Amino acid sequence: MKITFSRLNWLLPALALLAGCNGGTPEKPHAIATYTSATWKDLPQVSDNDLLAGFNAWRSACERLKSDATWAGTCDAAANIAAEPGAVRTFLQTRLDVFSLRSAENSANGLITGYYEPVYPGSLTRTDQAGVPVYGVPDDLVVVALDSVYPELKGKRLRGRLEGRTLKPYDTADTIRRQGVNAPVLAWLTDPMDLQFLQIQGSGRIQLDDGRQLRIGYADQNGHPYRPVGRWLVEQGQLKKEDVTMGSIHTWAVANPARVPELLASNPSYVFFSARPDSNEGPRGSLNVPLTAGYSVAIDRKVIPLGSLLWLSTTRPDGAPVVRPVAAQDTGGAITGEVRADLFWGTGSEASKLAGDMKQQGQIWLLWPKGAALPTVPQA
DSSP, X not given: OOOOHHHHTTTHHHHHHHHTTTTSSOOOOOOOOEEEEEXXXXXXXXXXXXXXXXXXXXXXXXXXXXXXXXXXXXXHHHTTOOSOHHHHHHHHHHHEEEEEEEOTTOOOOEEEEEEEEOEEEEESSOOSSOOEEEEOOOTTOEEEEGGGTOGGGTTOEEEEEEETTEEEEOOOHHHHHHHOOSSOEEEEESOHHHHHHHHHHSEEEEEOTTSOEEEEEEEEEOSOOOOOHHHHHHHTTSSOGGGOOHHHHHHHHHHOGGGHHHHHHTOOOOEEEEEEOOOSSOOBOTTSSBOOTTTEEEOOTTTSOTTOEEEEEEEOTTSOXXXXXXXXXXXXXXXXXXXXXXXXXXXXXXXXXXXXXXXXXXXXXXXXXXXXXXXXXXOO
């Protein structure tokens, strides 16, 4: 549906205040990150295998980054670098400067979580067992890029539905679940919690009875803010904050099926999907390149530009160190903050366990092309 700004000019300021630019409650002011100059000697040591894997994950996006003036020259030069640790180290140290990412309070420590590509049972048709719809993008969803009228709202989008000549907020997730929506159904799942976790991860596979898998990925969102269902469980006294993981949420849902609708209603955000070609590649993130298990991260693009090369130091849930270069190739509604990353662990049950349990402290360094202006962080 096409919508002209001549109808919206009088409406946008009020709607932006009403919907917090994302279709829900007003956002909290965004804290300002700082980039503190560091040296290559300041970085924790990394193995040769991790160095090569992280570099290759970043280089895999260079076809898309060549149109970005910040990265064009670096990507051109990277194409000819041999897959050899010494050559990669020399290239990185010659072409890139190091900056420690710090919070507004000048802390180098932040939260590192994990995500994965889940596989859930389902069907292409509705059955007695599979009755939870996975929706594509609704026909009546209107998306307005606010920065086309208000440059200071760069990256902000308003989502809603036209009622006559008025743009109103789109339905909440609870309304969509109860009343349905005017959208294609891509598949049917067997468990409403599977859909919730699928929406949190942003992509996944649906295992069909005939052995095939349908691959789906994020297409759009209803414009309401994401509110973690784990937070609701803590507020209800059902779980302690330190015990919230995907596993503990799932265990609670199995034990309390009558309260699952109440749990799901606590998160007004709803993600719509599109079918993706099946392949051995990882799912595509916000940069539209396949994610690399263990070496692609989702970030807050208000702080770290998509496509950036980062140096990550954190631990696995079992305490084993994770030190490696990683590529900023994805974003997520829950990934906000100055020192914040969500590490993609891959597909399947092992990746699910790692991602679901990962709530680690970590540090991030930005590797940035020499001579290029540092990212501009929007003021709160």
